[in-house]
Amino acid sequence: MLKIWGRATSVNVQKVMWTVAELDLPHERIDVGGAFGGVDTDEYRALNPNGLIPTLEDEAAVVWESHAIVRYLAAKYGSGSLWSEEPARRAQADMWMDWAQTSVLPDLTTVFFGLVRIPSAKRDLPGINSAAERLGKTYGVLERALEGRAFLTGDSLSMGDIPLGSTLYRYFDLEISRPSLPNVEAWYERLQARPAYREHVMVSYESLRVVE
Numbered sequence: 001m002l003k004i005w006g007r008a009t010s011v012n013v014q015k016v017m018w019t020v021a022e023l024d025l026p027h028e029r030i031d032v033g034g035a036f037g038g039v040d041t042d043e044y045r046a047l048n049p050n051g052l053i054p055t056l057e058d059e060a061a062v063v064w065e066s067h068a069i070v071r072y073l074a075a076k077y078g079s080g081s082l083w084s085e086e087p088a089r090r091a092q093a094d095m096w097m098d099w100a101q102t103s104v105l106p107d108l109t110t111v112f113f114g115l116v117r118i119p120s121a122k123r124d125l126p127g128i129n130s131a132a133e134r135l136g137k138t139y140g141v142l143e144r145a146l147e148g149r150a151f152l153t154g155d156s157l158s159m160g161d162i163p164l165g166s167t168l169y170r171y172f173d174l175e176i177s178r179p180s181l182p183n184v185e186a187w188y189e190r191l192q193a194r195p196a197y198r199e200h201v202m203v204s205y206e207s208l209r210v211v212e
């Protein structure tokens with residue numbers, strides 16, 4: 001059985017749990033990280049030397065970095081569904097996964113930490129607003145890519161949808177200004193129609209909110 005280490009409120013854990021649920025894989029998730037602690041122990045550091053979540057154990061295989069875990073699970077258990085055997089289509093999925101990591105997550109993290117995890121007295125509002133504005137432009141690239149498509153790499157969900165799709169719950173839930181993104185919103189609705197997405201990505205982050 002798969003073991004996934006990481007609290008359910010982590011967006012990086014959510015990507016993994018959404019993948020596991022889409023593939024209907026038997027698993028156990030262990031709460032570590034954040035208020036649960038447990039990531040500084042020798043036992044955990046032997047699995048993941050970064051002391052971060054998520055970490056996956058699949059028999060002898062240990063994988064960390066959420067996108068590497070999503071790729072691993074898709075390759076091993078999702079051929080023909082989340083994983084395409086066709087290199088060009090798979091490269092499209094890889095492209096959006098890397099793009100999520102490098103183009104979206106840094107600004108989304110600034111906005112999320114700034115509005116949720118940092119006390120209001122210490123908030124850098126100009127910095128948060130600039131990150132939100134850049135984020136709107138970045139999602140504009142996605143908006144154009146989704147024109148005429150149900151999912152990022154075609155007519156069905158692939159691993160390429162998972163990291164970016166996992167960012168949408170927070171992006172649309174946070175109180176920030178957003179440009180009009182009808183294609184992204186339609187994609188978000190298609191994702192919300194999936195039980196695995198609702199259960200594992202649309203997880204309240206209220207327990208992470210700083211106590212003022």
Ligand SMILES: N[C@@H](CCC(=O)N[C@@H](CS)C(=O)NCC(=O)O)C(=O)O
Pocket residue numbers: 010011012013032033034039051052053054064065066067
């Ligand atoms: N690039 C890593 C980032 C991992 C990461 O930063 N995880 C955060 C949670 S989202 C973490 O471990 N924070 C410390 C904690 O929760 O204790 C990945 O995608 O897996």
